[in-house]
Amino acid sequence: MSTRWSARHRVLRWTLALMAPLALTPVAQAITFERLNAAGEGSGSFYTPELSDWIMAPASDDSSVLPTSAGWLLSMGQSSFGANEGGSQLSDIYGAGVILPESTHGWRVNFSANLRTWDSYNDGSVVSPNPNGSLGDWDLFAVNMNQSNFYWDLVSTNFSGGDGGGEIPVEEVPALAALDTAGGLIDPLVPVRPAGSVVTYSNNGDSQYLPGSTWAWGGRDYAEGYFESVQTNGSIQNTGTGPTFVSFVLDTRTPSFNDDNYPSWGQFGTPGVFANVPDGVADGGGDGSPGLSPDNPLLPISATEDGSFVFNDIEIGDDGVGIDEFLFIDPEVAVGYQFEIVAGSAAFAEVLLPTLGDADGYTIEVLVDGVWTKLADVADGGSFAFDGSDTFLFRVMGIDPELGLNPENFAAFVTGIKVTQGGPIDLTMTPITTAVPEPGTYALMLAGLAAVMVARRRKV
Numbered sequence: 238m239s240t241r242w243s244a245r246h247r248v249l250r251w252t253l254a255l256m257a258p259l260a261l262t263p264v265a266q267a268i269t270f271e272r273l274n275a276a277g278e279g280s281g282s283f284y285t286p287e288l289s290d291w292i293m294a295p296a297s298d299d300s301s302v303l304p305t306s307a308g309w310l311l312s313m314g315q316s317s318f319g320a321n322e323g324g325s326q327l328s329d330i331y332g333a334g335v336i337l338p339e340s341t342h343g344w345r346v347n348f349s350a351n352l353r354t355w356d357s358y359n360d361g362s363v364v365s366p367n368p369n370g371s372l373g374d375w376d377l378f379a380v381n382m383n384q385s386n387f388y389w390d391l392v393s394t395n396f397s398g399g400d401g402g403g404e405i406p407v408e409e410v411p412a413l414a415a416l417d418t419a420g421g422l423i424d425p426l427v428p429v430r431p432a433g434s435v436v437t438y439s440n441n442g443d444s445q446y447l448p449g450s451t452w453a454w455g456g457r458d459y460a461e462g463y464f465e466s467v468q469t470n471g472s473i474q475n476t477g478t479g480p481t482f483v484s485f486v487l488d489t490r491t492p493s494f495n496d497d498n499y500p501s502w503g504q505f506g507t508p509g510v511f512a513n514v515p516d517g518v519a520d521g522g523g524d525g526s527p528g529l530s531p532d533n534p535l536l537p538i539s540a541t542e543d544g545s546f547v548f549n550d551i552e553i554g555d556d557g558v559g560i561d562e563f564l565f566i567d568p569e570v571a572v573g574y575q576f577e578i579v580a581g582s583a584a585f586a587e588v589l590l591p592t593l594g595d596a597d598g599y600t601i602e603v604l605v606d607g608v609w610t611k612l613a614d615v616a617d618g619g620s621f622a623f624d625g626s627d628t629f630l631f632r633v634m635g636i637d638p639e640l641g642l643n644p645e646n647f648a649a650f651v652t653g654i655k656v657t658q659g660g661p662i663d664l665t666m667t668p669i670t671t672a673v674p675e676p677g678t679y680a681l682m683l684a685g686l687a688a689v690m691v692a693r694r695r696k697v
Contacts, residue, residue, distance in 0.1 A: 265349035266470045267308030268506035270335075270483070273342040273474060280342075286335045294389050294486055296329035305507060313487040314502030319515035322355050322464065326500035330389040332486035337382075343476035344382065346483055350435075350454065351514045352378050352503030353466045356489075358455025359432035360425070370458030374424035374494040376501040377431070381484045383440075383449025384477040388484035391447065392491045393421030422447065423492045433457030433465055437473060450475045459499055464517040573669035574650065575632030581662035585628045589653030592618030599635045603628060626657045632669070 274280040291302045296313075303310045313331035317324060337344050356376040359366070366372055381388050426447050427438045431454050438451045450473040456465045475481060485505045489495060504514055578584065590599055598616040602609045609632065615621045623631075636650070656662065 265511045268348045271345045294332040296331040300331045310507045311505040317500035317502040320500040321518040325497040328490045328495040334387045334484035337481040345474035347472045354456045354501035355499035357458045364432040366458035370460040377488045378454045380452040384479045431455040573634040577630040577665045579663045583656035586657045587622045587655040589620040595637045
């Protein structure tokens with residue numbers, strides 16, 4: 238087994254990742270299999286498999302399917318639960334699947350995901366790594382449904398058995414072929430790497446990627462002390478009418494990236510409150526809190542179809558980050574964006590805007606009698622302190638379009654915020670990429686999603 242390396246560099250950071258559009262609720266939803274109607278919508282008719290209908294993935298000894306009062310709980314990588322960053326994990330495919338019967342219009346699969354990883358599934362094409370981070374398509378969590386076969390029967394079995402090679406520098410991540418010599422799929426298995434986010438993909442016939450519909454999550458990078466997790470709900474659907482193979486997997490095996498390093502683990506499907514899946518333990522101490530550095534800010538974990546980014550359940554202490562120090566977050570923006578605290582007792586106290594070379598700076602606006610009203614001009618890289626303790630919504634305007642902020646760049650506009658008191662807050666961010674009508678003529682774009690606390694550290 239060879240080892241992937243990163244430079245020794247101790248950092249304290251938080252990360253939240255951007256997802257493709259999802260509908261998120263405050264509680265974990267059960268795994269359900271719903272028939273579609275002629276309009277491609279849920280029909281209200283469900284299929285309920287028996288325990289004997291579930292087929293285990295190859296790593297069956299480290300996977301389980303348990304019935305619950307309201308559905309199913311699928312666990313994978315169980316022996317790695319709470320593992321430290323220096324732990325090892327067999328290169329294999331963990332999880333389980335079920336075959337849905339023929340359906341006139343297809344199926345929708347709903348589920349919750351509560352996942353952890355020390356590893357990455359990223360080549361740097363969408364999201365760059367954190368400072369000193371390393372890349373590669375190593376560990377992938379996926380939910381896939383198709384009319385061909387289970388996930389583990391579609392991907393290559395030509396793997397090294399645990400030796401994935403050395404660290405892959407950002408500039409040297411190779412463009413790999415879609416199929417190996419045996420005809421099985423190899424990395425990348427989806428066209429857009431998750432890179433610390435959730436992505437969804439429907440394949441329209443491209444043999445390079447997983448067939449059917451896929452939901453996928455994997456890490457942004459691996460480096461000293463970088464640990465990632467996600468708690469969210471998701472769904473995918475497929476309009477095929479034949480028998481449908483549904484797979485819930487953790488894949489640490491598929492080439493060309495596989496080894497025994499940096500474990501991953503998690504659960505799909507428990508209804509109600511998300512289960513207490515343990516986080517990883519950083520070797521050598523250090524709490525690795527995300528959000529303390531503009532190099533690695535909190536990013537939204539999800540984006541709705543209308544472009545809104547939302548943060549949920551960000552825990553603010555009585556002092557420190559978010560009170561005495563700036564908590565760094567980052568939406569995607571073009572000409573402006575707006576913040577709102579939708580739940581929690583705290584209000585905005587101060588905002589620190591990035592230095593982008595915008596000669597005119599920015600404007601801070603709040604709603605006064607339903608009209609956006611300018612409070613202040615803020616210079617490029619400047620800050621603004623709100624007066625009082627009742628500012629729960631504001632927006633930043635005046636970002637120069639000539640800066641060319643790319644909406645696909647997750648680190649486009651790193652911003653620091655302070656709030657007035659400790660406690661949990663639910664924070665939404667809405668990028669403004671075109672002229673925005675006054676509030677009376679549009680609905681404020683909101684969506685719920687779970688903030689993911691990330692702490693990572695790696696050693697030489």
